[in-house]
Amino acid sequence: MEGSIVQMGAYIGAGLACMGMGGAAVGVGNVAGNFLSGALRNPSAAAGQTATLFIGIAFAEALGIFSFLVALLLMFAV
């Protein structure tokens, strides 16, 4: 009985951890949207900044990946 409650908690926690992915989605969308609005104002400078764009997206995405990691750990490791 006790084990099943622990497992239920782990599954609920894994589901809750997936909310973090929404945060990552907001962050990545914010980076890309702001890049686009800047790029449309000054298209000649945009091409040189794509590397910065991807670095920004990667850092924003990393935190969403951590929530994915937490979900995986709860599903398979706990």
Next chain:
Amino acid sequence: MAAEEHGEGLAFHPMDQFIVRPLFGEGDVGVFTITNATLWMALSVLAIALLFIVGTRGRAIIPTRVQSIAELAYGFIHKMVEDVAGKEALTFFPYIFTVFLFIVFSNFLGLLPMAFTPTSHIAVTAVLAIGVFLTVTIVGFAKNGAGFLSLFWVSSAPLPLRPILALIEIISYFVRPVSHSIRLAGNMMAGHAVIKVFAAFAPLVLISTIGIAVTPLSIVAITAMYGLEILVAFIQAYVFTILTCVYLKDALHPHH
């Protein structure tokens, strides 16, 4: 679900594709066992070697198709290293180019049906990320000595804030290999799992009338996800490489 009532349809688990199995026969996976992961890593190394041996054999002024692909890849990464990490970082260009090619070929070969993606395993990407982390740390201390520690001491911030920022910088420095490896493995694993989830719904039309609506939808979804995965396979290799360049720049010029 209708499929479960019939006891077929959803017969496979979406994560089954990531199981590491011995290539010959059954049994446990040891350190020296030849597994499907070994096979696909070897295949990607072979493909890279083939591309560059065939591509550079002619060395024509007007390149053939294979030669221009090899030149394009070389020039792309060379420019990235020079732009992001600076001229001195070109010493590390062979290492960065090797990492990029291994990741991009593993990702693309893993997209073949029935293939295995080595980069979907944290074990594989962690080795790559720890290699980058150790390289960056050793290069940083070798080039700057104790001056490398100024990376953690943000001299542009107000003095009372600096110890707190130093703590945050140190934590973020040691989290780097974690996020570096899990970003690649997580993206690969999640994309392939989503394709398999839709693939599990595709044969529903054979066992239930609800499948008439579900099957075309899931086939369209598989196609769309596959297109997205081709994009992700390249972008994740690019992101891994460009972050390596960013970390290398920190090691070569630690002053903020």
